[in-house]
Amino acid sequence: MKILTILGSSRKDGNTEFLTSKAIKNIDHTTIRLSDYHIKPITDLRHSKTGFSPVDDDYEKLLEQFLNHDIIIFSTPIYWFGMSGQMKVFIDRWSQYLRDERYDFKRKLSRQKAYVITTGGTDPKLTGLPLIQQFGHIFDFVGMTFEDYIIGQAVKPGEIQADQSALKKAEEWNEYFKNL
């Protein structure tokens, strides 16, 4: 089982990343930090005559990695009660590759297992629920299994260390991943 973490934060060493590092501690894995790459927002050409055209950015490099893993951990801070713009832009582009015959996109995703790690400051265990529901619809649409999610409470760097409940859940995941 190959594990990939996709980090959607625009900040290094943030709270979401801390929780994620707990979950995959001492586990072989790949990390994609979206802010390290140039990814353009989708241009919706589904209904144009010519369909989608090649985009000059880093997306396809990431795509190969993405499709090549079995377990995907989507790690995003809660920005404005949703996933970060960076992660949304990444996911929006799926619409293009669902239709790209060079990739076996839909079949590959339908075999992946999805995990979500998110942190926020404004009562995230409630206000983060629409985001969890959104991920639920996304994974359902592509057939990924939504295994579990962690919602941590934290704003300033390091604050997540006070959310014992979130930390413990990340450790549980870590135990589970070790035994895969």
Added chain:
Amino acid sequence: MKILTILGSSRKDGNTEFLTSKAIKNIDHTTIRLSDYHIKPITDLRHSKTGFSPVDDDYEKLLEQFLNHDIIIFSTPIYWFGMSGQMKVFIDRWSQYLRDERYDFKRKLSRQKAYVITTGGTDPKLTGLPLIQQFGHIFDFVGMTFEDYIIGQAVKPGEIQADQSALKKAEEWNEYFKNL
């Protein structure tokens, strides 16, 4: 009452835009089509020593317009069960300007009235609800009044014309705006 529509689609003349045009037909208004501008995703520097630094893109141009209107219509297609990445990137940057002393950001937003128009294809009147809830939390956070929303059902260009219920609601808004 000055009306601004913010279009989050990556496609011109789409279904969301059609509904929006119904709502503001023959009404004086300003339109921002986000895909016409270069807007960078936020880099979260809230907790860095120096704070946010200037960003070389079109954001501040749009910001002046945004702050200068009383009624904001957020028009976004449902992409992956949420607002478009373009619109999310636009909203994420609010975090920067909430803290920018050159703008009276928070006070101005707290006087604005917000409307949301969105369309989607996969049972949007249910699967679009997390998006409406997210907008609810966003507007609540900045003190904007969430006046109303329209969720239309449509995927292909023109399909929205079959959603009589959404069209009628856009016409109701139009009547209301006329009498402001």
Added chain:
Amino acid sequence: MKILTILGSSRKDGNTEFLTSKAIKNIDHTTIRLSDYHIKPITDLRHSKTGFSPVDDDYEKLLEQFLNHDIIIFSTPIYWFGMSGQMKVFIDRWSQYLRDERYDFKRKLSRQKAYVITTGGTDPKLTGLPLIQQFGHIFDFVGMTFEDYIIGQAVKPGEIQADQSALKKAEEWNEYFKNL
């Protein structure tokens, strides 16, 4: 197409009932006012050896009517951000009859079309959304088609008459039902 309205309010002539009467004006239909009947909360005996036993109340009388209609309008005020206890007690008992061989419960429900009318006072177009999502899951579970919903804003008797948008939608439904 036989239409049934199920009224979950504990109060006669309330706002939800007013909207419902608009929707079915001059349309042949049956009405069940739940508060007119004695309905016991479910006793969950799914996992007992003997299974469910007969319950001494009015439920089965209502059940025959319920199963014998094609379009069901669930009309409930928003009580504490959910359906009324009366309506919840009515729906909970489905668990019993799903397993009762005397009724063709599951197959019949899977052919029904569901509509929801609800009204509330505390920002119902947002705080009523979990209720709509709950109905979505309920109908999905039994295979009913969730056709549409109306969320009206009103607390005191008669207030619904100020919610033009809800009234118009009820009239739209009325037009539609007339042409069935």
Added chain:
Amino acid sequence: MKILTILGSSRKDGNTEFLTSKAIKNIDHTTIRLSDYHIKPITDLRHSKTGFSPVDDDYEKLLEQFLNHDIIIFSTPIYWFGMSGQMKVFIDRWSQYLRDERYDFKRKLSRQKAYVITTGGTDPKLTGLPLIQQFGHIFDFVGMTFEDYIIGQAVKPGEIQADQSALKKAEEWNEYFKNL
């Protein structure tokens, strides 16, 4: 800190009760099993001239206990993607006592801390979210602090013992309650 658990299940020794017993193991507390009492659904007389009238059932007995505790654990199985009818009927009656001058209802609730324990079988960590959101709105309305929630996955008696994550969270709560 006086702890009260309110059990909404119609079944003894179910999965929700098992989780709850873990959370309050060796902790002094009071338990109300709603199915042991006769509680009538509310009759909404808020807008009648005479207001609410006395109801001949067990409610006021429970009410005194309810108001006399600091921490309330609402434990309900997920029935039809919501709280049990028994628990909904219990909460609906709050509308009556909010207005009853014999009780200091609103002030007392505004000092209480709320916890929710719920279990369900059909993907409860997603389909249970509207219920959590509903509780969020309820507690917000009366000013109770929504401390935390556990969503367990289980249908048949005993199945909850396989949900390690829910069990561990109940144990965390137990540690926390011990140190109050």
